[in-house]
Amino acid sequence: MQDNATRTGKRERAGKDHDVSVDLIAVVVAVADQEPRVLTIGEANGLPSGPFELGHRSLQFGLRTWVEQQTGHRLGYIEQLYTFADRDRIGDERQERVISISYLALARMDQVAGSPKRAWRSWYDFFPWEDRRAGIPLLVTEILQPRLLAWASGAVDATFCGERRRRAAIAFGFDDHDWNEEFCLQRYELLYEAGLVEEAMRGREANGALIPGPAMIADHRRILATGIARLRSKIKYRPVVFELMPPVFTLLQLQRTVEALAGVTVHKQNFRRLIEQQDLVEETGQMSSDTGGRPAKLFRFRHAVLDERPSAGTK
Amino acid sequence: MQDNATRTGKRERAGKDHDVSVDLIAVVVAVADQEPRVLTIGEANGLPSGPFELGHRSLQFGLRTWVEQQTGHRLGYIEQLYTFADRDRIGDERQERVISISYLALARMDQVAGSPKRAWRSWYDFFPWEDRRAGIPLLVTEILQPRLLAWASGAVDATFCGERRRRAAIAFGFDDHDWNEEFCLQRYELLYEAGLVEEAMRGREANGALIPGPAMIADHRRILATGIARLRSKIKYRPVVFELMPPVFTLLQLQRTVEALAGVTVHKQNFRRLIEQQDLVEETGQMSSDTGGRPAKLFRFRHAVLDERPSAGTK
DNA sequence: CCTTATTATGCTCATGTGGAGTATAATAAG
DNA sequence: CTTATTATACTCCACATGAGCATAATAAGG
Structure with missing residues (x-):
């Protein structure tokens, strides 16, 4: 049978001609002092992560192992986020393919043991435009909106200009559109596409017009945005x-x-x-x-x- | 830095000591004659699938390639479902780890080209209890409910009996609970746990008390259930x-x-x-x-x- | 031609949910 | 004893949703 032949062929090749490595990445969230915080590793702002290995009983178990080892933190609630594999988003040009399976984990900060290289950073450090509790941040109206509109105007023809403007308006709630806190990922991706975040400028010359908010390792800021979006959505029905x-x-x-x-x-x-x-x-x-x-x-x-x-x- | 050391170590190991292969699996859905249909391969009822390879530009691109090759069908809308890696659910006991990245694809059946080994099967063939358009199927009240209750009663102590009964009632809408069509995956998983579907009995002696509905290759029926659940949920807000x-x-x-x-x-x-x-x-x-x-x-x-x-x- | 079955389409009504405002109660601090 | 702060109860209104009745337009059968 064709399908069996396909599957058998796959089995024979397994572990030989494909250079695929699988990473497990955790967005570990806690809330303290009315600030949502995420567990980061090192000064370059990485999320806890490590390769999926043969010894791991399951994906979740491998993730727990890595997070515990790197942060001393034992995870409770875990949920899978998304599996990424974009070669051009991880910041270095290896031939090898890296697949990143990302997870969202929820924690209480009082459980935290000390460790030198990890930190609980407010997720609004990385996404200052996402915090509207004190109203629309000046950052948005003063910097972000003008630059997004400038980017929209820079499209090749009028059709694309309008489309870009509309997408920005929907994502960020410009004009008469409502702000939707769940569009966190779309907003980051739009800023990436517009070249307004540092991650988009890797390997290219900086144009100096970046939006405030520090970059993270590889595509970890995108993964964090995915986690925020998922959590914001999930608290509404679970x-x-x-x-x-x-x-x-x-x-x-x-x-x-x-x-x-x-x-x-x-x-x-x-x-x-x-x-x-x-x-x-x-x-x-x-x-x-x-x-x-x-x-x-x-x-x-x-x-x-x-x-x-x-x-x-x-x- | 610790995190850099970790990441570097990972890179050095990459492609060497981990025997991980990555499969791409597609749930391709179309509707015809008021029946939701899914594209299957071969007589053993597999979903279109194939390994993720170095030549693939992205996960989605690899998936499109495999589906087109195996079914002659060019995919339109695609969305990622879930990434599975349970060794005990794929039906054979290899040491190698298989990671399955599953996708939901939507199609129109009029686009379909002929091909010998593929079929559009109604998804209710595989999940007869999921079709309530003509009322609650007899299968549910006559066979499924009694066997689930029997399974619940067979738990080791009264606490677990009650818990099993409650879970069954929520999933299948017994007692005063509402039927929720989005719980498709939970229902299948419950039947698996209760040993009422063929996939759960692999490697074990059959107890002869299986529920109607044919098995699929590996864990493909679980993946199909995931796709159905996602689609049933998604049509409500997109x-x-x-x-x-x-x-x-x-x-x-x-x-x-x-x-x-x-x-x-x-x-x-x-x-x-x-x-x-x-x-x-x-x-x-x-x-x-x-x-x-x-x-x-x-x-x-x-x-x-x-x-x-x-x-x-x-x- | 007239009746019947079938489908399409318009309208109403009760109920519930969610957004937003007003009013009152109980405490700490000056 | 006043003021600020927080907690809690109650009301009102717009709107979405579930369920029903009524009417219009066709095909098929006598």
């Missing part, structure tokens, strides 16, 4: 925020965490109504008066909802 | 159904296509209201009287919506 919360918390703390992730503020009363009507939390009976002002009830996550309903989330 | 429609169609044809994919029927008037208020289609000015009964207006997809709004879908 109770994953609680993976980032301490065991006991107030509703305002929960809200601030969601806002930190989403990069936008939400209506306080509506947020509480949503949480309570979905029975996501239960009262502990205790109160918190850390903040000054009327003491808040302390809640804990109702783990039973994981059995009851796979859906249900925040916002 | 205008992807039109990738499966002919250039011109009536609203009822569109509705029947959506219903074929979702496996459930929808309210006719509400469906039309939804489509029209989202400006997804425009009239061609022509009418169709193929069916008998009042002639229907013919519509075409407004391709402009792809630029205007990335969201918007059916249902």
Whole structure:
């Protein structure tokens, strides 16, 4: 049979004529001080990563091993993000093909052990335009928008100009378009295409018109953007925020965490109504008066909802 | 730096001590005669697939090459599904690791060229319990539900019995739970775990209590379930159904296509209201009287919506 | 020609959800 | 005793969604 011949042929070739290596890459997220943070390695800002090896029982297990080894951190919640294989995006021109399987992991920062070469950096360091909690950043209106429009105008003909302008408007919420926090990846990719981030200028001469925000190793900033987009989307229909919360918390703390992730503020009363009507939390009976002002009830996550309903989330 | 050391080490090892081969696998979907169909290869029911090779410009390009070679079919819309690497799910016990990167592709059946070894099979052949358009199939109430409950009762202690029963109820909509057509993958995985599908019994003695529905090669049925779940989810917020429609169609044809994919029927008037208020289609000015009964207006997809709004879908 | 079956299409109505505002209660700090 | 801050309850409205009834236009059968 043709298909069997194909498959047999593949098996015989396996491990011989194909120079493919597989990398596992983790976007490890935690929230502290109302700031979403990501675990980075070294001063060149890499994500924890390592090759998938024969000894690894599974992809996830290999990932856990590497992250634990490089950061001393034991992962809890893990979810696969995407598999990348673009030769031109990793920054060096090897003949060998590298496949990057990326994962999103959620953690609590209080579990963190010390280690010299790793850091919890705010993800808004890398994507300053993604934080709209204090309104639209000046960076966007003063720098980003003009440069994107300039890039759009630089297209070869009028049709492409209009198309570029429209894509920028949809991604960044210009004109009458709404801001959608889930378009994080599209925004980064647009900036890459426009040559406004450092990663796009590798091997080319810098044109000096880069947008603020440090580059990361290889295509790790794209992977981080993928993780942010996924998490921002997922908190809406799955109770994953609680993976980032301490065991006991107030509703305002929960809200601030969601806002930190989403990069936008939400209506306080509506947020509480949503949480309570979905029975996501239960009262502990205790109160918190850390903040000054009327003491808040302390809640804990109702783990039973994981059995009851796979859906249900925040916002 | 530690991270650089790690990365350098990885590069040196690359292509030497890791026996990893990468497979590309395609779930190619089309709809005809109100039946969702998937492209299969050979009599053992495999999905089109082949190894990722150095010559391939990208993962997607490699996939297109293999599918075209094996089926004579040129792919249009493509989207990545998931990357699998479970040694115990592919059915043979090689030491070498196989990584399967799976994709969902949408096609129109009128484009199909003839070829001996490939077939367009209804995906409900493989998942008869997923088709609820004519009500709940007898298969479910007569065979599937009792056997799942028996499996649940067979757990080691009462706690696990209850947990298994709850998971089955959520996945299949038993008791007062709603049926959710998007849980296609969870349902298959549950049946696998319960030993009710052939793939779960490989290397073990058959217990004779299998559920109807033919097995596929390796873990291809799981990959197909992943594709179905993704597509059922995606048609709700992205205008992807039109990738499966002919250039011109009536609203009822569109509705029947959506219903074929979702496996459930929808309210006719509400469906039309939804489509029209989202400006997804425009009239061609022509009418169709193929069916008998009042002639229907013919519509075409407004391709402009792809630029205007990335969201918007059916249902 | 008239009835019946079938399909297309327009309109209504109840319900629920989500955005946004107002009002009140309980605390700390000056 | 005032002010600032936070927590919490309640209301209102726009809009989406589920479900039904009514009417229009055709084919097929008597």
